[in-house]
Amino acid sequence: MSAPNTVRNGAKIPATVITGFLGAGKTTLVRHVLENAAGKRIAIIVNEFGSLGIDGDLLKSCGIAGCSDDDIVELSNGCICCTVADDFLPTMQALLDRDDPPEHVLIETSGLALPKPLIKAFDWPTIRSRMTVDGVIAVVDGPAVASGRFADDPDAIARQRAEDPSVDHDNPLAEVYEDQLSAADLIVLNKADLLGDAQIDALRETISGSVPRAVKVVAAREGRIDPAVLLGLLAAAEDDLDARPSHHDGADDHEHDDFDTFVVEIGEIAEPDALVERLKTVAEAHDILRIKGFVPVAGKPMRLAVQGVGARFRHAYDRPWGPAEDRTGRLVVIAEAGFDKAAIEAAIRG
Numbered sequence: 001m002s003a004p005n006t007v008r009n010g011a012k013i014p015a016t017v018i019t020g021f022l023g024a025g026k027t028t029l030v031r032h033v034l035e036n037a038a039g040k041r042i043a044i045i046v047n048e049f050g051s052l053g054i055d056g057d058l059l060k061s062c063g064i065a066g067c068s069d070d071d072i073v074e075l076s077n078g079c080i081c082c083t084v085a086d087d088f089l090p091t092m093q094a095l096l097d098r099d100d101p102p103e104h105v106l107i108e109t110s111g112l113a114l115p116k117p118l119i120k121a122f123d124w125p126t127i128r129s130r131m132t133v134d135g136v137i138a139v140v141d142g143p144a145v146a147s148g149r150f151a152d153d154p155d156a157i158a159r160q161r162a163e164d165p166s167v168d169h170d171n172p173l174a175e176v177y178e179d180q181l182s183a184a185d186l187i188v189l190n191k192a193d194l195l196g197d198a199q200i201d202a203l204r205e206t207i208s209g210s211v212p213r214a215v216k217v218v219a220a221r222e223g224r225i226d227p228a229v230l231l232g233l234l235a236a237a238e239d240d241l242d243a244r245p246s247h248h249d250g251a252d253d254h255e256h257d258d259f260d261t262f263v264v265e266i267g268e269i270a271e272p273d274a275l276v277e278r279l280k281t282v283a284e285a286h287d288i289l290r291i292k293g294f295v296p297v298a299g300k301p302m303r304l305a306v307q308g309v310g311a312r313f314r315h316a317y318d319r320p321w322g323p324a325e326d327r328t329g330r331l332v333v334i335a336e337a338g339f340d341k342a343a344i345e346a347a348i349r350g
């Protein structure tokens with residue numbers, strides 16, 4: 001009997017898990033890897049919290065030679081940490097069973113996903129025999145950390161603990177961020193273009209001091225790190241789970257109900273800059289974490305990709321609207337739960 005086709009010379013297919021909070025630059029980093037893959041056959045699994053597969057769509061429209069739509073698998077509608085058995089494992093199995101299986105698998109988790117349950121899945125016998133986690137890369141939004149986005153307020157925690165001793169954090173973002181960092185074999189301090197040298201040094205020190213073991217922290221712009229480094233960490237993370245503590249260790253399950261998402265549909269807009277100004281104002285007023293999607297602009301055959309992280313926005317035409325696509329704009333909004341959906345929707349529509 002011949003050996004399974006996925007195990008060549010006894011080697012397992014490496015997988016790299018790319019984690020990091022909403023908007024840190026995970027898709028940007030994945031794109032950089034694909035653009036510099038030097039012919040390596042890479043499959044990508046893209047997971048999103050919202051119900052629209054924006055990241056997968058952005059990667060599919062990237063036009064990179066050798067990167068076909070079949071190599072990009074979208075797992076939308078729920079964080080991968082909670083859908084491991086239902087979505088992730090069958091997807092991985094299908095990739096491995098292809099006639100021409102990938103040489104490397106990149107998994108971009110949602111910005112709210114906890115990486116540990118995903119790494120644990122690689123310890124399951126059916127996957128373990130054929131794959132290994134080469135490394136977990138945590139992408140960090142440098143300016144967001146510098147602004148205290150993920151910081152706990154010790155006084156607030158003390159007050160909450162007095163009422164409920166099981167309270168861990170007062171800031172739900174902190175818990176997700178810390179879990180993502182704790183799981184990492186390499187931390188990419190991204191958006192270095194928005195930071196000064198002294199800030200980068202200080203952040204590197206703070207981050208290094210906050211993780212449970214020595215992990216390299218590398219500053220980057222637009223996720224530009226040599227793929228040979230990113231895809232060659234040889235960490236076998238599935239063998240090393242205890243070194244990656246999670247706030248949810250010991251818990252059977254966890255919830256994402258600290259955060260919520262919805263989609264705003266809008267018609268053709270007249271002018272991109274006016275929309276972006278409106279979005280900035282809404283994002284600030286409602287403390288929105290992430291807005292992203294595609295919008296039709298009057299008179300333009302191309303669709304406008306809009307990306308917002310907090311109140312920082314970028315927009316660019318990415319590809320023409322397809323003949324079968326309705327020219328309806330769809331923007332995914334993600335924020336801490338309890339926001340005023342109707343007010344946000346009205347303000348975005350203008």
Ligand SMILES: Nc1nc2c(ncn2[C@@H]2O[C@H](COP(=O)(O)OP(=O)(O)OP(=O)(O)O)[C@@H](O)[C@H]2O)c(=O)[nH]1
Nearest residue numbers: 021022023024025026027028111191221222307314
């Ligand atoms: N200034 C600056 N912007 C960046 C950098 N890297 C990424 N961005 C921008 O940050 C925004 C979010 O980047 P993405 O790569 O989509 O982030 P993500 O982590 O995949 O986002 P989610 O999947 O929604 O969590 C986009 O507008 C990017 O163009 C960087 O190094 N500098």
